Amino acid sequence: MLLNCDGLFYIEFVSAIKKGNIGRIVNVLSVWMVMMWSPKTMPKYADAIFVTLRRIDRYDPVLKRFFLHNWLVDLTRRPYSFKEVNLLQEHQNFWAKIIYNAKGSNKSWDWLSMITVCIFTLCDTMRTVQKSFKIPALGESHKVPDMSAEIQKLADALWDEQIQEYVPNRPANNPDDSTAVTPVCDLFEEGAKYADGRSAFKKFTKEERRAQNLGFVDAVRDGTDAVDSEGDESEQEEEYEITQEDLEMDDEEPYADTASLLAMAEELISSV
Numbered sequence: 001m002l003l004n005c006d007g008l009f010y011i012e013f014v015s016a017i018k019k020g021n022i023g024r025i026v027n028v029l030s031v032w033m034v035m036m037w038s039p040k041t042m043p044k045y046a047d048a049i050f051v052t053l054r055r056i057d058r059y060d061p062v063l064k065r066f067f068l069h070n071w072l073v074d075l076t077r078r079p080y081s082f083k084e085v086n087l088l089q090e091h092q093n094f095w096a097k098i099i100y101n102a103k104g105s106n107k108s109w110d111w112l113s114m115i116t117v118c119i120f121t122l123c124d125t126m127r128t129v130q131k132s133f134k135i136p137a138l139g140e141s142h143k144v145p146d147m148s149a150e151i152q153k154l155a156d157a158l159w160d161e162q163i164q165e166y167v168p169n170r171p172a173n174n175p176d177d178s179t180a181v182t183p184v185c186d187l188f189e190e191g192a193k194y195a196d197g198r199s200a201f202k203k204f205t206k207e208e209r210r211a212q213n214l215g216f217v218d219a220v221r222d223g224t225d226a227v228d229s230e231g232d233e234s235e236q237e238e239e240y241e242i243t244q245e246d247l248e249m250d251d252e253e254p255y256a257d258t259a260s261l262l263a264m265a266e267e268l269i270s271s272v
Contacts, residue, residue, distance in 0.1 A: 001164060002184055020082035022068045026053065031188065038190035046191075047203070075120065095119045 009028055016024035029049050036046035056064055072082040096119060102111045115122075129135065158164055172181045194200055 002186060004164070006187075017072060017084060018080040018082055020072050020074060022071060025071070026056075026068075029053065034191040034194075035187035036191065037194035038185070038187045041187065041191075051204075092116070092119055095123070 009031060012024065013028040016022075016028065030053065033046045033049040033053070036042045036049070056067060059067060071085060073085055073088055074082045075088075096112065096116050100115045100119065100122065101107065102115075171177060172179070174180050
């Protein structure tokens with residue numbers, strides 16, 4: 001059931017992107033933000049979404065509309081053809097660096113700056129030429145196979161095994177059974193507990209404590225003298241013996257006869 005719930009959120013998110021509906025995208029991001037706050041997931045991503053959505057709410061309405069309307073781009077003017085700006089940028093980089101990249105001496109920044117502004121025009125020209133001269137596209141095109149039989153088989157299995165139904169005393173749910181199924185964590189339920197914790201939103205709150213000068217305070221002595229930490233470390237530190245393997249591991253050491261060098265190094269260390 002949790003898989004179906006999370007899958008619906010994913011389908012809603014993909015559909016909202018293709019449709020270009022920013023409001024639906026923000027709604028899904030708000031739910032995912034709570035889920036990412038659950039333990040052992042992605043709290044840093046949740047904090048990033050929280051900061052972004054919080055700042056958007058405090059924007060001026062005009063600035064908010066301008067900011068949100070720059071998340072998606074539709075270059076085809078066809079329905080359900082919106083794409084994320086970062087994905088569009090990745091496609092732009094692919095065409096510029098792989099397809100229309102210059103070779104040899106022509107490969108320069110001047111060429112790159114000239115060709116990047118013509119990527120989409122060149123792509124449209126290529127499609128027009130292919131359509132006019134009936135040139136097949138690169139690669140092989142395959143039809144989507146009919147999956148009605150597979151879907152029906154899966155639906156029958158779910159119905160027969162009662163996978164998505166509550167069945168009391170199901171053997172797989174018995175905790176005493178070694179083959180029992182491990183309970184799945186509800187990410188939304190666990191993430192909702194984040195706001196009730198002591199460290200919730202700690203990095204987003206201002207420090208209200210202020211330093212107060214109390215003057216000189218006499219140190220309370222318990223009868224033990226302070227121990228020199230450096231002395232303890234020197235006493236606990238073990239003497240390391242230099243070996244030839246240490247120099248052999250370094251490729252930049254061109255010494256052939258290291259015996260004399262090691263002897264000189266040991267004399268220097270002992271004399272210090």
